Amino acid sequence: MLTQVISLAIATVVLYRCLPNKLAQLQFTLWFEPKPSSQERPAPHGATPQRQRRGVRVCKVYPIESDLETDIDIIAVHGLDTNSPDTWEDRSKGKPPVNWLADEGMLPQEVPRARIFTCDWPADLFQDPDVEENRIDELARLLLEGILGRPQATDKQLRN
Numbered sequence: 325m326l327t328q329v330i331s332l333a334i335a336t337v338v339l340y341r342c343l344p345n346k347l348a349q350l351q352f353t354l355w356f357e358p359k360p361s362s363q364e365r366p367a368p369h370g371a372t373p374q375r376q377r378r379g380v381r382v383c384k385v386y387p388i389e390s391d392l393e394t395d396i397d398i399i400a401v402h403g404l405d406t407n408s409p410d411t412w413e414d415r416s417k418g419k420p421p422v423n424w425l426a427d428e429g430m431l432p433q434e435v436p437r438a439r440i441f442t443c444d445w446p447a448d449l450f451q452d453p454d455v456e457e458n459r460i461d462e463l464a465r466l467l468l469e470g471i472l473g474r475p476q477a478t479d480k481q482l483r484n
Contacts, residue, residue, distance in 0.1 A: 379446070380463055382470035383408070385426040386440040395437040399471065400425055405449045408442040441474060443467055 382399065402411040412425045424430040425440050432440065445463055 380466035380470050381444045382467070382474055383442050383444065384439060384475060385409075385423070385442055386432050386438075393437065394439045396435065397439045397441065397474070398425075398431070398435065399441045399443055401443040401445070401467075402447060404447050406447055408444045412442065443470065 387394075400408075400412060402408055409423055409425075412423050414422045414424065422430065425442065426432070432438070445467070
């Protein structure tokens with residue numbers, strides 16, 4: 325365990341030293357709009373094609389039924405260069421995938437009266453030039469909006 329922590333610390337320092345300018349320039353995007361298909365007409369000469377945007381999405385993963393009374397909401401936010409649900413799944417060879425946020429034998433067993441959500445956000449380290457970039461503070465605002473807009477709790481104590 326100590327070796328893994330030391331390795332991670334060294335890798336972080338190397339990444340910080342090697343890519344400071346690139347990491348400082350990183351900006352993230354808000355909403356996803358698919359690129360036009362090849363069947364669509366190209367933009368007129370001189371017109372700027374529409375750019376992709378990707379955003380923040382808060383999704384309930386447990387419990388699926390909405391009438392279960394809950395005491396707490398847990399919102400899992402994945403890290404850089406990852407996404408949901410891949411971050412939360414164990415895909416060991418020869419075994420069915422297990423999502424530790426949603427599987428009844430995992431986190432829901434440890435915190436049975438919790439609603440569990442994932443927050444998906446554009447965490448790619450390097451963006452495609454066709455992606456419209458926005459700042460991390462805009463993503464934080466969208467996360468807050470997603471949290472405030474999540475489904476109402478069934479337990480009266482959570483709503484007060």
